[in-house]
Amino acid sequence: MMPQDNFKEHTIRQALSTNVFGHSLVFLDSTISTMTEARELVSNSAPEGTLVIAEEQTSGKGRFDRNWISPHGVNLYISLILRPSTEVLVKLGIITSLALARVIDNFLPANNNVSIKWPNDLRINKKKVAGILIENHIGDHQNYSIIGVGINVNSQPIKIPSISAIATSVFQETNNVTNRVDLLNSFMKELENLYLNGLNVDSINREWKMYLDNIGDNITVRWGDHTYVGVAEDVDTNGSLILRLQNGDIRTLPAGEVTLTV
Structure with missing residues (x-):
């Protein structure tokens, strides 16, 4: 009890x-x-x-x-x-x-x-x-x-x-x-x-x-109808994720609009 x-x-x-x-x-x-x-x-x-x-x-x-x-x-x-x-x-x-x-x-x-x-x-x-x-x-x-x-x-x-x-x-x-x-x-x-x-x-x-524990990880991010695979490279001053894609391109993804799997 x-x-x-x-x-x-x-x-x-x-x-x-x-x-x-x-x-x-x-x-x-x-x-x-x-x-x-x-x-x-x-x-x-x-x-x-x-x-x-x-x-x-x-x-x-x-x-x-x-x-x-x-x-x-x-x-x-x-x-x-x-x-x-x-x-x-x-x-x-x-x-x-x-x-x-x-x-x-x-x-x-x-x-x-x-x-x-x-x-x-x-x-x-x-x-x-x-x-x-x-x-x-x-x-x-x-x-x-x-x-x-x-x-x-x-x-x-x-x-x-x-x-x-x-x-x-x-x-x-x-x-x-x-x-x-x-x-x-x-x-x-x-x-x-x-x-x-x-x-x-x-x-x-x-x-x-x-405190962030997944910067540098290879991750999959679903953003709207799109799925991105890459490295969580950094975050910006508003907390959005900076993702480096497998082809080298950079995507900045706001926290409120994504779901993430490692």
């Missing part, structure tokens, strides 16, 4: 030490997906920083509508509503994955290798521990973005045959139960700091690139 970590709405509200993120909070025991709930809130003019949290998703989705296994009471499933400038909007993938990588790093022993598989998967020793899904809308009057994040905290993917070879959790890597309230607060603080304070862009990009 997994020890309880007191993951309740009132304990989350008390613990959050952010200035904006999570001050408007929706806590659900079960939902189809936090992204679905967040879309509804956006349509009702939810303020920036509105945070949707669920203990369980019955139809959680990752990028390209892939299923995200979301058992009850052990992981983090959240969606955050932002209203960024266009300049910040294009960098949300970078700052979100960097913030999460920093936080997961801090919750693990030093010998674990936390990395980012471009564009939005977090991995520990090359096994997926978290996924990020970002939906953006650029409007005439105001932009909005919804950042959806699923983190395998105290689940045991090793017991789920369909993902046991490719996924892990903080619990599996540490053999200790992690307090999800503490992890959530740390992530929200780190992300808010990067989002609001406009830190040095060059420094952020350099650190983010250091």
Whole structure:
């Protein structure tokens, strides 16, 4: 029996030490997906920083509508509503994955290798521990973005045959139960700091690139109706992949529009 970590709405509200993120909070025991709930809130003019949290998703989705296994009471499933400038909007993938990588790093022993598989998967020793899904809308009057994040905290993917070879959790890597309230607060603080304070862009990009684990790999990328095979040579300042094709040509592929296999 997994020890309880007191993951309740009132304990989350008390613990959050952010200035904006999570001050408007929706806590659900079960939902189809936090992204679905967040879309509804956006349509009702939810303020920036509105945070949707669920203990369980019955139809959680990752990028390209892939299923995200979301058992009850052990992981983090959240969606955050932002209203960024266009300049910040294009960098949300970078700052979100960097913030999460920093936080997961801090919750693990030093010998674990936390990395980012471009564009939005977090991995520990090359096994997926978290996924990020970002939906953006650029409007005439105001932009909005919804950042959806699923983190395998105290689940045991090793017991789920369909993902046991490719996924892990903080619990599996540490053999200790992690307090999800503490992890959530740390992530929200780190992300808010990067989002609001406009830190040095060059420094952020350099650190983010250091976490990337598939630069230099031979990969296959599906982009729209096209499939490209080549070497992941680099990323640009907005996080798009620079792919060198087998014939030597270069393609720059935005993160939001591709699916990648190694």
